[in-house]
Amino acid sequence: MTLLAELATPCLLVDLDRLETNIASMAGDARLKGVALRPHAKTHKSAQIARLQLDAGAAGLTLATVSEAEMFVGQGFTDIFIAYPLWVDAPKADRLRALLDTCTLAVGVDSAEGARALAAGLDADDRQRLTVLVEVDSGHHRTGVPPEEAGLLAEQATHAGLDVHGVFTFPGHSYSPGARQQVADQEAEALAAAAAALEDRGLRCPVRSGGSTPTAHSVGPGTMTEMRPGVYVFGDAQQLELGTIGPDRIALTCLATVVSHAGGNTVLDSGSKALGADRAPWASGYGRLLDHPDARISSLSEHHAVVTWPADAPRPEVGSRVRVVPNHVCNAVNLADTLVICRDGEVRERWPVTARGANT
Amino acid sequence: MTLLAELATPCLLVDLDRLETNIASMAGDARLKGVALRPHAKTHKSAQIARLQLDAGAAGLTLATVSEAEMFVGQGFTDIFIAYPLWVDAPKADRLRALLDTCTLAVGVDSAEGARALAAGLDADDRQRLTVLVEVDSGHHRTGVPPEEAGLLAEQATHAGLDVHGVFTFPGHSYSPGARQQVADQEAEALAAAAAALEDRGLRCPVRSGGSTPTAHSVGPGTMTEMRPGVYVFGDAQQLELGTIGPDRIALTCLATVVSHAGGNTVLDSGSKALGADRAPWASGYGRLLDHPDARISSLSEHHAVVTWPADAPRPEVGSRVRVVPNHVCNAVNLADTLVICRDGEVRERWPVTARGANT
Numbered sequence: 001m002t003l004l005a006e007l008a009t010p011c012l013l014v015d016l017d018r019l020e021t022n023i024a025s026m027a028g029d030a031r032l033k034g035v036a037l038r039p040h041a042k043t044h045k046s047a048q049i050a051r052l053q054l055d056a057g058a059a060g061l062t063l064a065t066v067s068e069a070e071m072f073v074g075q076g077f078t079d080i081f082i083a084y085p086l087w088v089d090a091p092k093a094d095r096l097r098a099l100l101d102t103c104t105l106a107v108g109v110d111s112a113e114g115a116r117a118l119a120a121g122l123d124a125d126d127r128q129r130l131t132v133l134v135e136v137d138s139g140h141h142r143t144g145v146p147p148e149e150a151g152l153l154a155e156q157a158t159h160a161g162l163d164v165h166g167v168f169t170f171p172g173h174s175y176s177p178g179a180r181q182q183v184a185d186q187e188a189e190a191l192a193a194a195a196a197a198l199e200d201r202g203l204r205c206p207v208r209s210g211g212s213t214p215t216a217h218s219v220g221p222g223t224m225t226e227m228r229p230g231v232y233v234f235g236d237a238q239q240l241e242l243g244t245i246g247p248d249r250i251a252l253t254c255l256a257t258v259v260s261h262a263g264g265n266t267v268l269d270s271g272s273k274a275l276g277a278d279r280a281p282w283a284s285g286y287g288r289l290l291d292h293p294d295a296r297i298s299s300l301s302e303h304h305a306v307v308t309w310p311a312d313a314p315r316p317e318v319g320s321r322v323r324v325v326p327n328h329v330c331n332a333v334n335l336a337d338t339l340v341i342c343r344d345g346e347v348r349e350r351w352p353v354t355a356r357g358a359n360t
Numbered sequence: 361m362t363l364l365a366e367l368a369t370p371c372l373l374v375d376l377d378r379l380e381t382n383i384a385s386m387a388g389d390a391r392l393k394g395v396a397l398r399p400h401a402k403t404h405k406s407a408q409i410a411r412l413q414l415d416a417g418a419a420g421l422t423l424a425t426v427s428e429a430e431m432f433v434g435q436g437f438t439d440i441f442i443a444y445p446l447w448v449d450a451p452k453a454d455r456l457r458a459l460l461d462t463c464t465l466a467v468g469v470d471s472a473e474g475a476r477a478l479a480a481g482l483d484a485d486d487r488q489r490l491t492v493l494v495e496v497d498s499g500h501h502r503t504g505v506p507p508e509e510a511g512l513l514a515e516q517a518t519h520a521g522l523d524v525h526g527v528f529t530f531p532g533h534s535y536s537p538g539a540r541q542q543v544a545d546q547e548a549e550a551l552a553a554a555a556a557a558l559e560d561r562g563l564r565c566p567v568r569s570g571g572s573t574p575t576a577h578s579v580g581p582g583t584m585t586e587m588r589p590g591v592y593v594f595g596d597a598q599q600l601e602l603g604t605i606g607p608d609r610i611a612l613t614c615l616a617t618v619v620s621h622a623g624g625n626t627v628l629d630s631g632s633k634a635l636g637a638d639r640a641p642w643a644s645g646y647g648r649l650l651d652h653p654d655a656r657i658s659s660l661s662e663h664h665a666v667v668t669w670p671a672d673a674p675r676p677e678v679g680s681r682v683r684v685v686p687n688h689v690c691n692a693v694n695l696a697d698t699l700v701i702c703r704d705g706e707v708r709e710r711w712p713v714t715a716r717g718a719n720t
Contacts, residue, residue: 006451008427008720042662064663067368084663087619087629087679091366110622113678135622142664143620143627172661259447260503262470262495267503269447273694273719277637301532302402302690303424303444303719304502318473319447330662334633335694337717357697359633359663360368 002347009257009321010274012336014351016343018251019233020052026216026232027056033221038062038081038209040230043330045355046339047075049233060104062228066095067358069105075354078103081209083168083228085110085135085143086118093121096130106131106207108168110143112156119160132162133207134198138190139183140172147190151197158203166207166225167194174214177242177282184218187211191224214244236329237288238280252339253290253323254332256305258316266295266315270324271303276331283327290323292316297324334359362707369617369681370634372696374711376703378611379593380412386576386592387416393581398422398441398569400590403690405715406699407435409593420464422588426455427718429465435714438463441569443528443588445470445495445503446478453481456490466491466567468528470503472516479520492522493567494558498550499543500532507550511557518563526567526585527554534574537602537642544578547571551584574604596689597648598640612699613650613683614692616665618676626655626675630684631663636691643687650683652676657684694719 004013030037036059041050050061050072060079063069069080080099085108088096099105109115109132119127134154137144145153147167154164169190174183187210195205211219211227219227231238234252235245256270275287277300285296286305298308305324309315316322326332333339334356341349364373390397396419401410410421410432420439423429429440440459445468448456459465469475469492479487494514497504505513507527514524529550534543547570555565571579571587579587591598594612595605616630635647637660645656646665658668665684669675676682686692693699694716701709 005449008451010720085620085622087617089365089679091368110620111678114619117679137623141623142625142659142661142666143622145622257447259474260445260470262445262503262505263497263501265502271719272636272638272691276632277639277688277691278632279637279639299502301502302694306502318471319449319477328637331632331637334662335717335719357695359631359695360370 004255004342004345004347007255007340010254010270012332012339013253013255013323014339014341015251016341016348018249022233022235022249022251023052023056026229027058029217030227031057033219035219035224036226038226038228039233040228041072042068043230044233044333045353046351047072047354048351050077059226065359066092067360068355069099070095071355071358073099073103081106082108083170084108085114087114088118088121090121097122097126100126100129106133106165108133108135109153109157110135110145112153115153115157115162116160119162124161127161128163130163131165132157133166133168133209134164134194136167136169136190136194138169138171138187140170142172144169147193148197150194151201151203154198154203155201164203166205166209167191167198168209171210171212171215174212175238175242175280180214181218184215187215188220188223213239214242231329234329237325237327238283240288240325241283247290247293250290250325252329253325256322256324258318258320258322261318266307266309268305268307268322268324269303270305272300273302274332274335275300275305275324275326276328276335278328278331287327288325290325292322364615364702364705364707367615367700370614370630372692372699373613373615373683374699374701375611376701376708378609379409382593382595382609382611383412383416386589387418389577390587391417393579395579395584396586398586398588399593400588401432402428403590404593404693405713406711407432407714408711410437419586425719426452427720428715429459430455431715431718433459433463441466442468443530444468445474447474448478448481450481457482457486460486460489466493466525468493468495469513469517470495470505472513475513475517475522476520479522484521487521488523490523491525492517493526493528493569494524494554496527496529496550496554498529498531498547500530502532504529507553508557510554511561511563514558514563515561524563526565526569527551527558528569531570531572531575534572535598535602535640540574541578544575547575548580548583573599574602591689594689597685597687598643600648600685601643607650607653610650610685612689613685616682616684618678618680618682621678626667626669628665628667628682628684629663630665632660633662634692634695635660635665635684635686636688636695638688638691647687648685650685652682
């Protein structure tokens with residue numbers, strides 16, 4: 001048995017008890033609300049974790065790219081929504097057709113041009129096998145049409161030969177302190193308005209899909225048919241600082257070694273090539289230390305994380321190890337080939353990050 | 361032959377002409393200065409590019425981690441400096457011993473504890489085969505001892521049985537607008553003071569190693585014996601904005617597709633999982649567009665880059681492709697499995713990112 005102390009650092013540790021708790025909690029919450037859970041697997045990119053989510057009741061997986069879908073289909077998953085306004089050229093159309101032969105597939109559109117390109121790459125049979133959802137902007141202002149324009153786009157997509165089943169949104173502006181409830185309300189309003197816009201044009205709208213980890217617990221019953229949180233499986237420093245979770249829900253950390261005390265610094269070997277370089281404007285640093293809540297990563301380079309401590313805090317010795325909570329766990333996981341699965345402080349298994357790098 | 365238009369996006373393109381120009385230019389500059397060039401291969405992690413650097417006259421490779429060294433030694437490279445204050449526990453000592461059997465190896469130390477741990481993991485023969493350099497802080501204030509303390513640390517390391525050959529520094533504070541010449545001067549002073557501190561204690565200091573891409577051209581003759589720039593092979597948006605290079609030296613771009621015009625945005629599929637999330641406080645955005653110098657990436661998420669344009673600028677259509685210059689090319693490369701090598705606008709080869717993810 002490998003001991004934690006023998007692992008080469010930096011590496012990603014998953015606390016299996018906490019992972020299971022997070023998966024069960026979100027699944028239970030969705031069940032109580034009567035909302036289908038379609039977790040976003042870009043967070044973990046792991047077949048094993050996706051299997052745990054389905055076993056706990058998830059209806060299927062959300063993914064971000066065609067290559068993620070190819071990896072998960074290769075692992076036997078059969079119900080996938082690529083929640084992205086894909087631009088489908090001839091090679092991508094070939095890949096979508098291959099996916100349609102092996103899974104139930106939905107994709108997003110947010111423009112008439114995108115819908116026409118998608119339809120042009122598929123024959124009539126393929127178009128009937130593919131579910132299309134119109135992306136709606138609920139206030140994040142990234143992709144997606146305004147809710148009141150969803151009907152027109154759905155009509156254009158239908159006219160192009162696509163089979164529109166409804167609407168989806170990503171309320172990414174929930175990633176801001178104190179915004180959660182307001183954003184969940186905007187999300188609900190946007191989905192309702194978009195669904196009405198489809199129905200006004202005589203189009204059905206059986207799917208209203210929303211959800212992000214910050215808003216998931218604020219989703220009201222009846223406001224959506226499915227939700228797609230991702231980060232909840234692991235948690236991260238962003239979720240801690242947004243108040244979405246407490247430290248006892250952090251299921252993934254980066255094990256790091258203190259390599260230097262030069263100049264009074266505490267420098268860890270977990271740099272941006274292990275943690276990712278994410279830092280939201282409101283974040284207190286480049287990551288947190290799970291066992292030192294007052295410490296902050298004040299600067300980050302590829303192989304160095306400089307930790308700032310309160311003036312009188314005891315600091316870990318050179319050579320000692322600490323557990324770092326990445327700011328944005330999705331990017332940290334995409335940097336790792338393997339997740340080290342632990343229970344009771346012992347290494348139990350290693351799970352491959354099946355879809356690491358599958359970002360096209 | 362694969363055409364650029366057939367590539368799945370996002371993907372990393374390398375312009376081979378520019379790569380060769382950058383490699384030759386830095387090699388020539390080092391030769392003129394009489395300084396050995398030991399390029400930092402963490403930037404490209406590519407055996408093919410390292411081979412081009414050696415063929416152009418580089419003395420050996422700089423690397424950041426033991427696992428990078430293992431990957432490059434596995435590809436036949438035999439002269440390696442791990443420019444990092446390694447913490448060497450028993451498993452890492454085993455790995456260093458294996459490297460010493462197959463290459464000429466140098467490593468950094470910046471603490472007496474680190475030096476003692478390194479020495480304790482090796483037997484007397486191994487310690488004589490390993491070159492040790494003392495890391496000195498030239499003003500970046502990350503790792504490294506103050507120059508005047510380098511003599512004491514070199515003495516402690518020697519006392520522990522290590523074979524100290526000199527000093528090194530990384531002048532990372534050169535990554536700030538207008539700082540280049542001043543930082544190059546500080547670097548030269550720090551290396552001179554550190555070398556004097558060793559000699560004051562009767563220790564030789566044949567190696568004085570410095571250099572970063574921003575300071576490389578400001579290195580004065582005689583100020584160091586070798587330099588270790590990395591980013592110069594590709595260039596990136598940080599180097600553009602620091603004024604280190606012009607756009608005609610950008611040898612690596614991320615090919616991206618415009619996927620959405622929603623809400624007046626121009627959204628690309630090159631998100632932080634392709635570009636990395638780096639953004640220095642002085643950076644104008646999350647990356648640049650090579651063919652649209654006035655455009656900026658104003659926000660970045662995992663699979664979305666939102667581009668901001670001057671008010672009257674024509675914008676690329678949905679479905680069209682653009683070339684994005686990542687802010688920090690080292691992190692972008694570490695996200696890719698393959699570099700697509702182009703010449704005259706055509707795909708010529710694909711080179712693996714040999715040491716991608718080799719960060720322990």
